Amino acid sequence: MTICFNPQNKLRFENTLAKYEIKASALLPTLWLAQEQFEFLTPEVMDYVAQLLEMPPAHVYEAVTFYIMYKKRDMGKFCLQVCNNITCSMMGSEDLIRLIKKELHIGLNEVTEDKMFSLVPVQCLGSCDTAPVVQVNDDYCENLNPEKLRELIIKLRAGIVLEGPGIPCQ
């Protein structure tokens, strides 16, 4: 299968390019677009981006490994990004990590066998006033504790849609 943006994303890519003075500046937004369509960035996807932006593939690989939010492999349907920085750790983030490890039988940066969940420790999410915080894909789930997190996992597994961005659990 040849890797290619769908027509809609092709258009979005063209619009993105038009915003920048040089093509290289569009690297991060193009990778975001690619991650949205292809879910994670395989060497083939990175080569495609390199070709689109007329840059050496190594330049794209370098960026993808430097910026941690780009996924190099399938991280499952729900990526549980647990903040373990100062405030969250004071407010109990290590208990959250322990719970995920125990309930989902995965270690750090691992994915469950059914490809539903992954556990990724992350740095301060800029939401320390609602610590501890877990970012589930794009959404912040705030003021968590092990019980609330367990409920959240059950809901996610049952396909219950979370209520929009920033889900205060308080």
Added chain:
Amino acid sequence: MPIDSDSISSSVILPDEKKIFFKHIRKENLHTLSGYESVGGYSSLKKAFAMPPDQIIDEVKKSALRGRGGAGFPTGSKWGFVPFDSGKPIYLLCNADESEPGTFKDRVILEKNPHSLIEGIIVSSFAVRCHKSYIYIRGEYVHAGKIVEKAIAEAYAKGYLGKNILGSGHDLEVVLHRGAGAYICGEETGLISSLEGKKGYPKLKPPFPAISGFLGCPTVVNNVETLCAVPWIIENGAEAYTQYGKGQSKGTKLFSISGWVKTPGTYEVEMGISLKAFIDECAGGMKNGAKLKAVIPGGSSTPPLTASEVDVACLDYESMLKFGTFLGSGGVIVVSEHQCLLKLLEHLAEFYWDESCGQCTPCREGTGWLYKMIKKIGRGEATSADLESLKKTAKSMMGTTICALSDAAAMPVLGFINKFPEEFQAHLDQKGCPMKQCGGSAH
């Protein structure tokens, strides 16, 4: 997120009508153009466009506004460095990377009052003769990013952005650029590298960005909060601004407070108020009657204050210097008696190790050494010689690298050792963590 609960009336709590950033922050639809306009939004543009750009720069100089991103550099002076006759385009980059642990003040503006940032960018761009501006937002702020994107579109549709804004002859294009998870992209030259499509490697200064920045062109980098203060200064005058604050610390400032307090959140207060009163009155004091052990005053990179220092310290640049620390990004982290400081420092050291870009040896190697040595002390496997080499390593990381990430990692380590020596000694003496928090990490 709780913002500015005004339920308690007291001296350090700023009344809404005196606020610069948060006057209308609780207004439901403030983030929309109509909501913002209904409280007088964008009204500074008319006055600004009628002024010669140099006069705006002068006014900002007179206001003594200092950068709110962490370094506290005078904003007007920075703008004054830009060569306006180089023939090259001039760029204004808004730093919305907000990744300093403990800091979440810009996020409130981005989510609740994005048009005030756009207004700030328009006035500032006019002053520095810039026609293209990027807002560099951290990748994790997906929700905030969507709100800002929408606000930009609304501003274009209404003619606040684009060609010949309000008939002034000033053109301005604003682009939201999303990062992808790298603390170092908050450092201004790292940000520029990232915007150029590269890894976020900081660049050697000089040349400073104001002379040669984005694509080798003159570039002004300012924090979100800094830019948001500009329209108020232009509308009300520098003199009105300097009525707030004291000494070299003028105006109001946003502080985000988190940790062991009753009502953590982001609060706008006048510069120079008592830190103790800020904690008690704005953040409701200590949670569950715990005793305060330490406060990190300005984000994770700033050395801590002891409880007795907290009693007398003030939230201004000079007062913090007196206690060997900084106001930094305004991220106040309150630590209770129940927290082992070595455990806390371990998380902090791990962060800098994780985020070092790896260009400079003292930082790349030093951050890892700090982390490992702190862990060793925490586990009770260290001797006083190890503590000495921890100090020595930290000292060797200061002033020896391209950017200040290395200093930012070393300063809190030295600060904790200096201010809380007994806690380190206890780990050495008892060959373990007295509070049983170190060692058994979930990692």
